[in-house]
Amino acid sequence: MDALVAKFRQQAHIAELEADSELQDSTSDASDSLMSRETSIMSTGTGGTTAHPPSELEAISPAVTPAVGASAPLADRSRRTEPPSLETHPNTTEDVERSEHAVAGVTDQTSNTDVEGLADAGTASPAVSPPDKDVTARNAAGEQIDSRQPKSMVQAAEPPLVNKPDPAPKTQSYKSKDSKKRKPNPGSPALDSDKAFITSASTGNLNMVGLLLGFVSSVDARDKSLGTALQAAVLARSLEVVELLLSKGADPDVEGPHGTALKMCAVHGQHAIAKLLLEHGADPDMDEAEGALLTAVMHGHEAIVKLLLDAGADPRAGDVLQRAAQFGRTKIVEELLDAGAEVNAIGKHQSVALREAVMYGREETVSVLLARGAEVDLKRGDDETPLMDAVLHGRPNIIKCLLANGADPKGKNILQRASELGRTEVVTILLDAGTDIDGKGSHNATALRCAAAYGKEDIVRLLLSRGADVNVKGSGDDTALMLAITHSRPSIVKLLLDAGADFRGSSVLQTAVESGNVATVTNLLDAGVDVNARRQSGISALEAAARYGREEVVKLLDRGADPNSKGPNGTALMEAIQHRRENVAKILLERGARP
Structure with a gap:
């Protein structure tokens, strides 16, 4: 040629x-x-x-x-x-x-x-044929x-001598790119017959599908919403149409708007169709991270999970075991472990099967995982253990199970977190398991200090009844009493004072005045706090009340406060004048303050 x-x-x-x-x-x-x-x-x-x-x-x-x-x-x-250039x-x-x-x-x-x-x-x-004229x-x-x-x-x-007729269409070169046939867009049918073919499959019309097979551009032609005819037949749950299409060469691994045909079976639990697809070469690990196995696990279709595993699906792919534990699919967890899944494997986002089961309260799954060798104190990226997860999510039964399987009850911050969250039952379980009641966690925090700061009165009572040290100090020498005052917890202040909290040599009264909590100030005064005591900066409670404009507190200080006592900035009256507290200045003058 x-x-x-x-x-x-x-x-x-x-x-x-x-x-x-x-x-x-x-x-x-x-x-x-x-x-x-x-x-x-x-x-x-x-x-x-x-x-x-x-x-x-x-x-x-x-x-x-x-x-x-x-x-x-x-x-x-x-x-x-002008004469044209050579370029034109x-x-x-x-x-x-x-x-x-x-x-x-x-x-x-x-x-x-x-x-x-x-x-x-x-x-x-x-x-060459002559022109008409x-x-x-x-x-x-x-x-x-x-x-x-x-x-x-x-x-x-220049124009020609005479008008010429319109030129005839140029003969197409055998090298023309346009001579090559363009492939139809795989995202949508190239022909109306393709659309009819896929629609027939979506209704499970076996006879019509068979009739249109000879008119389609491809047995795998795709529709944007339905996918291929095979995928449409899966949605229609039509085993006969699926079987016909597979016999005509339909590709079971083509990705459609709903994934592969096998993944669609995993969503809807179509065991018979899934088996047929596998027999015709469907890949059980197609898109393994989000594939058919994970989909079947999340939807709880145990029979399809077993079918896929028997067909060679990888039980270690993605987060399959972790998701099974999260959803409490205990039988599926056992199937995966039997097929070779690693019980302590760390998946996406540092997820571990035991911790997923703990957080979501899957008690039966937790027991199975522990029995199959799950590490009870396994830490992940955040350095927390399954026991901490159980504490944070308030799972008392799972806490008991973990402790019975060797979890360390003295782990850092475990009792502190349970106390600040007010989980009375959990605190009791931990104390019964031997957790140090005065143990210090982050920032030297103790369980009593955490409970006092967060206003967990029941936990404060429990800890005090179990022997917690009321005067133990944390960072900055703050005691539980000072934290309760700072956060305006008057009822807890009284509990701590009744339990022997030491208020001498401290600035507890000044702190209470600055917070403006009258009940706390009253509790302190009733407990015998020195009304004229000064903190290390030299300021007294009365001067602090004048500075911050605490009128009610100023009245309470009539219980013995000296209105003419001088601090680093002068008397309480001077503090009120400097900070434009006219109402407080009037009260002080009425109580004998000298201008």
């Missing part, structure tokens, strides 16, 4: 060279004739150019531009078009190549038989001008 094409190209080239040689001579004569006629018209008259009525040829055709070097008519000089010359390589192919009679549609027929014709040029360009002498003759740059810029 290539040899024949090359031969025709050579013949066409020789023919063109001969035609060009003859046409150049005739064109030269025609050009001289036209120049003579134009010169005679322009030179007629005296003292300049005289306009004459146009000839018949001039009336129907534009002015002719003379050849290069000739004088142009004065009337046309203002409209002369119309005779491009592609045009020449297309012309060669067209002359040779070779197109994209030329068959091997056609080429052989042309070869048999020898060197004769292929016949004569539209050949002619010069003034009536001689034919070959349209293939190369033009000068000036001639290329």
Whole structure:
């Protein structure tokens, strides 16, 4: 085929060279004739150019531009078009190549038989059908001008002698990119028959699906909403249609808008169809991180999980075991472990099966995992254990199970977190298991200090009843009493004072005044706090009340506070004046303060 094409190209080239040689001579004569006629018209008259009525040829055709070097008519000089650059010359390589192919009679549609027929014709040029009417360009002498003759740059810029008809469509080159068939968009059916085919599958219409099989572009043609016909049949729960499509070569692993056909079976629990898909080569680990096995686990379809595992699905893929534990699928957990899943494997986001079961309160699953070797104190990225998870989520039964299996009750912050959350039952379980009641966690916090700060009165009572040290200090030498005062917990302040909390040598009263809690101040005064005591900065409770404008507290300080006692900024009256506390200043003056 290539040899024949090359031969025709050579013949066409020789023919063109001969035609060009003859046409150049005739064109030269025609050009001289036209120049003579134009010169005679322009030179007629005296003292300049005289306009004459146009000839018949001039009336129907534009002015002719003379050849290069000739004088142009004065009337046309203002409209002369600049010669085009070589870059805009119309005779491009592609045009020449297309012309060669067209002359040779070779197109994209030329068959091997056609080429052989042309070869048999020898060197004769292929016949060309004549046009319906004569539209050949002619010069003034009536001689034919070959349209293939190369033009000068000036001639290329000017219009032709006569109006030419619209050019015929260019013959398509056998190298044209458009000649290649385009594949239909796989995201949507290429034909109406594809849409009908997929719709029939979605309704489970076996006869119609069989009828349309011969009219579709592909058995795996896809619809944006339904997917392939196979996936549509799975949604329709039509085992017969699925079987027919698989027998016709449908690909079970094609991804659709709902995943693969096997994954769709895992969602809806279609065991029989899933088995059929696997028998026809469906990959049980397709998109393993979010594939059919994980989907079946999350939807609790035990039979499909077993089917997939028997078909070779990887029980260690993704977070399959962790998700089974999270949802409390105990039987599935056992199936996965039997198939080789690692009981202590760490998955996405540092998830571990035991911790997932603990957090979601899956007691039975926790027991199974522990019995199958789960590490009871296994830590993940946050350095917390399953026991801490049980404490935070308030799972007392699981806490007992973990402790019975060896969990460490003295882990850092365990009792503290249970206390600040007010989990009385959990605190009791931990204390019964031997947790240190005065143990310090982060920032030297104790369980009693945490309960006091968060206002968990029941926990404070429990801890005090179990022997917690009421005066133990944490960071900054703050005791449980000081934390209760700072956070305005008057009832807990009273509990701590009754339990022997030490308030001497501290600034508890000043702190209570600054917080403005009258009940706390009353409790402290009732407990015998020195009303005139000063904190390390030198300020007294009365001066603090004047500074912050605590009117009610100022009245309570009538129980013995000295209104004229001086601190670093003067008396309480001076503090009230400096901070523009007029109401407090009035009360102080009424109680004997000296201005």
